Amino acid sequence: MSMRQVLQWGxxxxxxxxxxxxxxxxxxxxxxxxSNGLALTPPMGWNSWNxxxxxxxxxxxxxxxxxxxxxxxxEAGYIYVVVxxxxxxxxxxxxxxxxxxxxxxxGIKALAHYVHARGLKFGIYSDAGAGxxxxxxxxxxxxxxxxxxxxxxxxxxxxYDWCNAEDLNARSAYATMSDxxxxxxxxxxxxxxxxxxxxxxxxxxxxxGNLWRTTFDIWDHWSGRGNKxxxxxVTDIIDLQPGLEGxxxxxxxxxxxxxEVGNGGMTDTEYRSHFALWAMLxxxxxxxxxxxxxxxETLAILTAPEIIAIDQDRLGVQGRRVVKRGDQEIWTRPxxxxxxxxxxxxxxDTETRIQQDLATLGFSADAxxxxxxxxxxxxxxxxxxxxxxxxxxxxxxxxILTPI
Numbered sequence: 001m002s003m004r005q006v007l008q009w010g011x012x013x014x015x016x017x018x019x020x021x022x023x024x025x026x027x028x029x030x031x032x033x034x035s036n037g038l039a040l041t042p043p044m045g046w047n048s049w050n051x052x053x054x055x056x057x058x059x060x061x062x063x064x065x066x067x068x069x070x071x072x073x074x075e076a077g078y079i080y081v082v083v084x085x086x087x088x089x090x091x092x093x094x095x096x097x098x099x100x101x102x103x104x105x106x107g108i109k110a111l112a113h114y115v116h117a118r119g120l121k122f123g124i125y126s127d128a129g130a131g132x133x134x135x136x137x138x139x140x141x142x143x144x145x146x147x148x149x150x151x152x153x154x155x156x157x158x159x160y161d162w163c164n165a166e167d168l169n170a171r172s173a174y175a176t177m178s179d180x181x182x183x184x185x186x187x188x189x190x191x192x193x194x195x196x197x198x199x200x201x202x203x204x205x206x207x208x209g210n211l212w213r214t215t216f217d218i219w220d221h222w223s224g225r226g227n228k229x230x231x232x233x234v235t236d237i238i239d240l241q242p243g244l245e246g247x248x249x250x251x252x253x254x255x256x257x258x259x260e261v262g263n264g265g266m267t268d269t270e271y272r273s274h275f276a277l278w279a280m281l282x283x284x285x286x287x288x289x290x291x292x293x294x295x296x297e298t299l300a301i302l303t304a305p306e307i308i309a310i311d312q313d314r315l316g317v318q319g320r321r322v323v324k325r326g327d328q329e330i331w332t333r334p335x336x337x338x339x340x341x342x343x344x345x346x347x348x349d350t351e352t353r354i355q356q357d358l359a360t361l362g363f364s365a366d367a368x369x370x371x372x373x374x375x376x377x378x379x380x381x382x383x384x385x386x387x388x389x390x391x392x393x394x395x396x397x398x399x400i401l402t403p404i
Contacts (some may be wrong), residue, residue, distance in 0.1 A: 050288025
């Protein structure tokens with residue numbers, strides 16, 4: 001072996017050792033964080049962004065908390081009141097984040113107390129970058145300081161966004177805030193809002209996330225994209241969910257973004273489909289409308305008990321799309337106790353009949369099953385060998401099938 005070959009071999013060995021050392025350090029850095037024991041079913045609540053954007057203040061938040069109680073939504077399971085972007089003021093002389101003194105003159109701690117007094121939990125928003133999506137102070141370099149401040153205020157839920165964070169490693173950034181929350185000593189549901197850019201379904205649970213966004217932001221449309229493709233409609237989002245099912249389960253959920261039900265961009269039929277599809281996906285259910293001024297139809301959709309029961313099923317298995325024939329789709333989801341939720345979706349512009357053999361839905365070819373209409377909350381005639389339904393344009397039919 002020549003001296004040159006010796007040197008090359010030695011350099012390769014050193015480089016290999018350095019890389020191995022770096023890999024070892026990375027393995028240590030990303031040891032799975034312990035579960036916080038929260039969100040054993042998909043969390044439910046209300047978030048300010050979809051309905052109000054930056055037009056928020058403490059009076060608005062208090063009114064929404066009151067409405068969760070007066071409308072019966074709290075009893076239906078909606079317990080988190082989350083203030084999204086634009087609550088922020090400046091940092092004080094010690095670097096502690098403060099609320100906007102004009103929008104929130106009583107302070108965040110007083111607002112959290114108001115929410116807690118109504119049997120609800122309080123959530124807040126921050127960002128992994130130096131600035132939020134609306135250019136308010138982010139948490140970069142202040143993770144432990146901000147988590148401690150949230151704990152002092154009585155925060156129960158943190159939505160952590162990804163604007164102005166392009167040069168960060170996503171998994172590391174979210175692990176840092178997860179560790180900061182744990183060090184703060186107050187349990188908080190940790191919502192990873194990274195838009196699915198770095199496949200958080202593969203690592204979100206390992207850094208202590210309870211839910212993680214799977215796509216860019218939703219907008220209030222049935223189909224088509226907006227804002228140069230960055231805003232996704234309900235059907236656009238649905239098409240991005242197959243294949244993510246294995247990541248979901250008690251304490252850690254795929255998040256296809258918040259609900260648009262009642263915000264005015266879709267029909268009630270489309271909102272019913274939106275809500276039912278999210279339930280089949282075991283998605284977190286965060287209303288985003290003005291709860292204090294919603295229609296009876298909107299309230300009925302948001303509080304549909306048997307659709308919510310599918311979403312909150314304790315087995316925690318995310319539904320799958322098992323049939324796609326053009327504009328016809330069928331989704332199934334196994335439920336605790338041996339039943340199966342089945343959703344027929346008609347994406348076309350005209351009413352249509354959808355039918356399918358029970359074998360495709362997970363039953364034996366000659367099976368006979370009990371059929372429960374989850375929207376209408378009534379038992380239907382038993383189905384034998386196949387299930388069929390008339391489905392309105394852009395509509396769904398949702399059934400609970402129980403083997404006999």
